[in-house]
Amino acid sequence: MGALAGRRIVLGVTGGIAAYKAVEIASRLKKAGADVRVIMTRAATSFVTPLTFREITGQPVAETMWGEPHHHVEHIALAEFAELVLVAPATANFIAKAAAGIADDMLTTSVLATRAPLFIAPAMNTGMWENLITQENVARLTARGTTIIPPAVGQLACGTTGAGRLPEPAEIVRIVEEYFARAQSLAGRRILVTAAGTEEALDPVRFLGNRSTGRMGFEVAAEAARRGAEVVLVAGPTPLATPVGVRRVDVRSACDMHAAVLAEYDGVDAVIKAAAVADYRPAEIAAHKIKKSDGELTLTLTRNPDILYELGQKKQHQILVGFAAETRNVAEYARGKLAKKNLDFIVANNVAEKDAGFGVATNHVQIFFADGRAEDHPLMPKAELAGVILDRLEEALQGKFE
CATH class of the missing domain: 3.40.50.10300 (CoaB-like)
Known part of the structure; x- marks a missing residue:
């Protein structure tokens, strides 16, 4: 069995064009044996439908604090369920909220409530990524123990070339898999x-x-x-x-x-x-x-x-x-x-x-x-x-x- 078998992963999807890649991330995690739950921001649902993630994971998708809950106090249930929280893609807006501790939707509230390791894969325009404010927010999150998966360099949806592309889903899943492989490296010690x-x-x-x-x-x-x-x-x-x-x-x-x-x-x-x-x-x-x-x-x-x-x-x-x-x-x-x-x-x-x-x-x-x-x-x-x-x-x- 692989390192992801049986692992409980919450996948957060925010509203960027790279949201379509999150579908493949969810699929790869699921095929590797992980139990995946997806939280989407309202903006993310404008790029990919919740139904897509529901069909891939076999689990309901959390979208709002105010809808019919799938669990009692849903954001807490998801926060406690997670062995790892992966936000991919993560917009500059989400990163700013996470750095400031803002909890104004299902995803940011769950992130604030969880004790699980947080992995963030930023995806945005090069100018937004290189902006001093974004870099300060990333530094604050990193200092608190968040793992930042650096954006790739390449052609962006806006037509420019530079840093800001979401890494390929296979690479993101590999990083998560390596984390769980290390999770038992000192077992018995x-x-x-x-x-x-x-x-x-x-x-x-x-x-x-x-x-x-x-x-x-x-x-x-x-x-x-x-x-x-x-x-x-x-x-x-x-x-x-x-x-x-x-x-x-x-x-x-x-x-x-x-x-x-x-x-x-x-x-x-x-x-x-x-x-x-x-x-x-x-x-x-x-x-x-x-x-x-x-x-x-x-x-x-x-x-x-x-x-x-x-x-x-x-x-x-x-x-x-x-x-x-x-x-x-x-x-x-x-x-x-x-x-x-x-x-x-x-x-x-x-x-x-x-x-x-x-x-x-x-x-x-x-x-x-x-x-x-x-x-x-x-x-x-x-x-x-x-x-x-x-x-x-x-x-x-x-x-x-x-």
Whole structure:
């Protein structure tokens, strides 16, 4: 059976001339064994009739919020039904609405309500595609984890030549199929991910901490779960929501994280240690708030456990992945950490670079491997980078257990 067999896919069709290609997309998905439900915008029905999609999929087509529903609270039912939402073709208007979170019809409401991965295949005039507003909207969606299937270059319906053509249906279906093929690539594996910073209490009010939000680690955990792994996420303080399918263990201090990680370590196949753990903590925690005085305040700090080093010393069958957030000499410091802590590979970045590091949705990293290889990955959304890291982890696991 193929990767699409039994998969539940919602196909959104918007009102562009390329809507006729969505008929072939639906047909190919159906022939591959997918359970396909179609949502059409009102404009889309001016190009292709709902009857066409109904006959191909064998399912009713959702067109409006106000018609006779096929399910109870239909947009929610479709949102929960979907394992993947594919919008093809996607007009500039739909992309703008999706980026802004507007929910004013069946398709945009379902997209806003779903937790399924969203794939968007834009199709429009070259000028509209290259317009700064459209590109900003695409960037916003990409940063949130949406997969954008880039438009093809060629002759457009308006007579011009350029980027904006909907890719061929076979190519779009291939991309969806590859996604589901990866969905089980880590099935049977147990992965431990750490994320966010730690807080080292100074008194009942204050703590020593860092700027890590945990976003990179949470993206890694989410991607590992999507690939079928059993994921344990040990997270420092962060407001981020737990990714779907992930078991979360909340901790506060470095010592808390040390205990939580060691409790899980023997039973996992890999550790991806993306947390920004404090190296030091106050030697004493004041019982009451430290009051301001006229003189200087001297704090005595003591070393925290080096969790990654300890894992490297205890490593047996596990693949061990570290992170290095640096501000200078990135390659030198990362390679030193890789060797000292007995890692399989390390993901390093310069947090002083614009749009890379803490508190942003993108990152530019280098990956250094124990065998001496090195890779440089350009600035990209952290959700996309998570896929790169998991690809390298899969390669390491295959090499370890072949």
